[in-house]
Amino acid sequence: MLRFPGHGRPEPDDIVIGPLDLPRHIDEALAVQAVAFGLGPDEVAVRRQIVLRHMTFPGARAFGATVGGRLAGFVYGMPNDRSHWWSTVVEPYLRARGHDDWLDDSFVITELHVHPRHQKHGIGRALITTITDGADQHRSLLSALDIESPARHLYRSLGYEDLARRVHFPSAPTPYAVMGAPLPLPRA
Template identity: 85%
Template sequence: MLRFPGHGPLRPDDVVIGPLDLAAHVDEALEVQAKAFGLGPDEVAVRRQIVLRHMTLPGARAFGATVGGRLVGFVYGMPNDRAHWWSTVVEPHLRARGRDDWLDGSFVITELHVHPRYQKHGIGRSLITTITDGADEPRSILSAIDVESPARGLYRSLGYEDLARRVHFPSAPKPYAVMGAPLPLRRAPDGRDRPDRKDR
């Protein structure tokens, strides 16, 4: 039986985490991202092309979280490449802090989103640990909006630390922080890595 937040906790077997053919499910995924990130139709259209292009890059892969067959969260990433647009933006900020070596030998988390209705149940944690557990690289890197948020708290709990802050991406209204962590990601000693837990 499907349970929603406020109607009883999700059980581990309510949530299925598995590989996702993101190109085939891009519209479902972007619907989740739009809800989680507050995107409008124009922004979704731009991101759709970006996601489809990213999924053609070497080593790119995605995982999804489904509840009752419905996609409620997803993550995707790839081995980092200094030639990629994201790397060219963050590289000067990392170099200024003597941390640009993080752009080599890292698996980059490109996007991680969970539908707001399903947040705080450990789904985001399960998605990011699942995708990075399969990485050949010794560490992971990502960017997140540079404010104290549940997402930043999640990343810190997994071992990510700030490498650079106040990074401005073209057309992004808010600055970002670049974060990095050694792999495998840190696990919670009390079992909070399970998707039935309420603390995300």
């Protein structure tokens, strides 16, 4: 467990990063994602099934950030498998840029969300570095909305670079960027 800013006994506003039993805390996590990403109830219902399925994949794991005992953010990911849906969608975009080899020996950050009330406190950085520190793979992949945003700034500060842009996922109206970084991720 990682505790900050205090290092002694927990204070009500301490941020605690640790393993998260995501299937058990799915509704709490999706509530954070809904607020952070602006999802409606129908989208949350679809994502609930996707997350529960993902957590059955080999090597899938999750970490959460709690503040005052409440979930303030979470991350989950898994070793990449070229047969997974995400890989089949992004592979042509990566291949066109000469980066399809990134689909091998990579740990994919599937979701990373921090409640807006708790953003800009280092939670996203702590979550992504914690989950990737435990990866056996030599690099990490993720997809993010292809817009300049605080999330993209965070990823770049951690060494992620654009591997493909204007990636279109079925049913997503906004294009995404696929980003990759060697592991371990640098520290600030």
